[in-house]
Amino acid sequence: MEDDEACITSLSLGLGIMGGHAPKKENKQKVPCLDLSFELCPKGEEEEEEAIDVDQQQHGDKAKGLLCLKHPNDETSPDSNNSNNGSRKKLKLTKEQSATLEDIFKLHSSLNPAQKQALAEQLNLKHRQVEVWFQNRRARTKLKQTEVDCEFLKKCCEKLTDENLRLKKELxxxxxxxxGSTPLYIQLSKATTLTICSSCEKLLKPNEGNKGAINKLQNSIELGGI
DNA sequence: GTCGTTTTCTGTGTTACTTCA
DNA sequence: CTTGAAGTAACACAGAAAACG
Incomplete structure (x- = not known):
């Protein structure tokens, strides 16, 4: 299947026409429908050379032995990367590749196979590499969001704990x-921040709806409550 | 229309590698 | 130079959904 898609060349890229993540049904389409609506970096030999140069600059001598000297887009088996002694070879993406992937991810966190293939061709990467990159990127996004949510809930929890403590003290x-010295309802009327729990009564804002609560308390006192 | 199987894609967890302090 | 932490590419696996007969 990948091979079929690999044959799709000279595709213009355009994002947004389909408005987001294409339905899965369309994934199966053989029609080369690409919806990346912006020009990726121009394709050509220059780019290839540049990408390799940047790569080499970035890695320096340290990475010499780890760099895949074959063209990354070289159609070999997915496992070709860790064929040597079972060790996994890791290709560091160039800044350009990362930036392009990031840009596209900002628009669409998922791509359909045709989009992935087109992007892979543009960036001189394998379809699988683009696929993996988006998988990992989604995972990172989710992880960060979880951390943010966690932090938010933590703060909420602290706030509620403080509030609970304060209310306990007030009580x-x-x-x-x-x-005996002063009727309770008068004392209560001075408690400016008193609110009534929603499970007991309607929620009343401080200083605003104490009347009703006070009346209720007064009634219960008169009826022999408290 | 329903069912079982196959294919494809995605999310999650993990590993291995790179970079940097 | 070594080491540990952080970031991330690559992988394995499970589950969901679609395709197919």
Missing amino acids: QELRAQKI
Whole structure:
């Protein structure tokens, strides 16, 4: 299947026509429908040479032995990278390749096979490499979002704990006061931040709806409650 | 239309490699 | 020079969904 798609050449790229992640049905289409709506870097020999040069510059002497000297887009088996002694060879993407992938990811976090193939050709990468890159990128995004969510919930939790502590203290203070000297409802009317829990009664904003609550309390006191 | 099988794609977890402090 | 942490490419596997007979 990949081979079929690899034959699709001279495709113009355009993003956005299909409006996001194409339905899976279209993945199976043999029609070369590409919706990458922006020009990727111009394709040609110059680019190939440049990519290799940048790669070599980036890696320096250290990476000499690790660089895949074969063209990355060379159609070999997916396992060709770790064919030597079972060790996995890792190709560092060039800045240009990474930037292009990032740009596209910002627009669409998933690509259909034709898009992947076209992008792979543009970047001189294998279809599989583009696929893996998007997989990993999605995973990283999700991980970061989880961290952000976790941090947010942590702060919420701290806030609620503080609020709970404050309310407990307030309750303790109120209980400590002599109920006999002043009617409780008057004391309560002075408790500016008193709110009524939604499970007990309607939620009342501080200073705003205490009347109702106070009336209710007063009634219950008069009826022999508290 | 339903069912079982196959194919394809994606998410998740892990490993191996690179870079940098 | 060595080492550990962080980042990430590559991989394996499981599950979901679509395709097919």
